Amino acid sequence: MKRYSRQTLFSPIGVDGQERLRRKHVLIVGLGALGSSIAETLTRAGVGKLTIIDRDYVEESNLQRQLLYSENDAMERMPKAEAAKRRLNEVNQDVEIHSIVGDADVPLLERLAPNIDLIMDGTDNFDTRFMMNDISHKFHIPWIFGSCVGSFGSTFTIIPGKTPCLQCLLKKLPMRGQTCDTVGIIAPAVQMVTAYQTAEALKILSENQWALRNTYVTFDLWQNQTLSIKADSIKNADCYTCGHYPTYPYLQYEATTKTAVLCGRNTVQIRPATSTNCSIAVLADQWKKAGYKVSANPFLVSVLKDEHRMVLFKDGRALIHGTNDITIAKRVYHSLIG
Structure with missing residues (x-):
């Protein structure tokens, strides 16, 4: 198909890989800076179906880094999920976009999970990420963590049964507690994180898992620092999410x-x-x-x-x-x- 000709010329994807993309269903949780960029990239790449979830609406301060939205969206306070769907439909009508305005809570994620091939992290909080982490392992769905604030970003690809999960990762590599509202953010940090996330997504969706990165990547664009940490050794056999006897604690009411x-x-x-x-x-x-x-x-x-x-x-x-x-x-x- 001419639309994807430059992508199919890339031999690891090719025509067969493009057809695999067309058959896949991706869940994107959160449509802020990370999620909106992920959604646009995967829509342009020709992924068959996206389910997008966000509880928020567009504000003027979003426009500096959240590329799907317009000034009109901000003036109208359009829900991000609906504004994103409208724009994504303009980008590629062949991709089915299912939008949900609301919280990504446990009942919703459990209802969606059986039909999902990949979960993408576009959230701004660890409560939701811990739920996604448990859903991923309970239903054996890969998911790709991403986070950014200031000029700093990090990402990790989580494959149930193979890699450490987010809980394992956090015990060894504590995350920063800052937010965009307290220390700000520059748009290139967002684009760097989503470049890593969507490249990994294309590998999974085109069934090129052999090419997946097995490291936790973190960087600071302003300080010109990049660190890639091999994470295999931090997988915990006793982890309640990915260990030998999982209980999926963040799917329980007590843990919410x-x-x-x-x-x-x-x-x-x-x-x-x-x-x-x-x-x-x-x-x-x-x-x-x-x-x-x-x-x-x-x-x-x-x-x-x-x-x-x-x-x-x-x-x-x-x-x-x-x-x-x-x-x-x-x-x-x-x-x-x-």
Whole structure:
């Protein structure tokens, strides 16, 4: 097919590989900077079907790095999943796009999983990534982790039964706790991460698994640093997700972040699955440097973000004041906490 002629000329894909791409179904969770770039690349590549999920809407601050969206999308506050679908249909009508405006929660992921060939990480928080990690292993679906903030990015390809999972990885290679709302981000860092992610995706979808990278890659474009770490040895036989006796803990209710609308207070409470010991002083300093109005005492920190105020307690529990909408509350929470 002429449309894909340059891609089929690339011998590892070829005509047969292109036909394999056409038969595949990819789930993209999150349509921010990473997810929107992934979605466009895979749509242009001719992947047969994409299911795209996002709970958020387009804002003006997204336009600097989220390539699928327009100023009109931001002015209309279009849900990202719908705005992305509209643009992707303009890019390639041969690709079936199924959009979902909402949370990627456990029931939804379990319902979608049996028909998925690959999961792509476009999220901005580890709650969702841990669920994706468990879904991946429970249903034996490969998934590709990606993360970026500032000029820093990282990515890792996870193949159930072969590679370490995200839980194994985090025990040895702790991630940064920063967010785009606190330290910013430059668009080239996004494009570098998605270049790695989508290259790996094309290998899996065209059935060229022999070419997959077996390292965790991290880089800082501003500091001109790149590190590739061989990860095979960190796979943990006792891991609850990928070990010999998996229990998939993040698919259990007890391991999920709990939310509750506080009656009559225009406030949503968000409580992490496990109690933490937040560093109030560190967070207060980080948010002040980002330009937010912050106050703190030894027990909690309060931060004002736009029209919402978040109060975070030392145990990780947060109150988001100024909304009864759980989706909005989660967006505020994750933009500040990561």
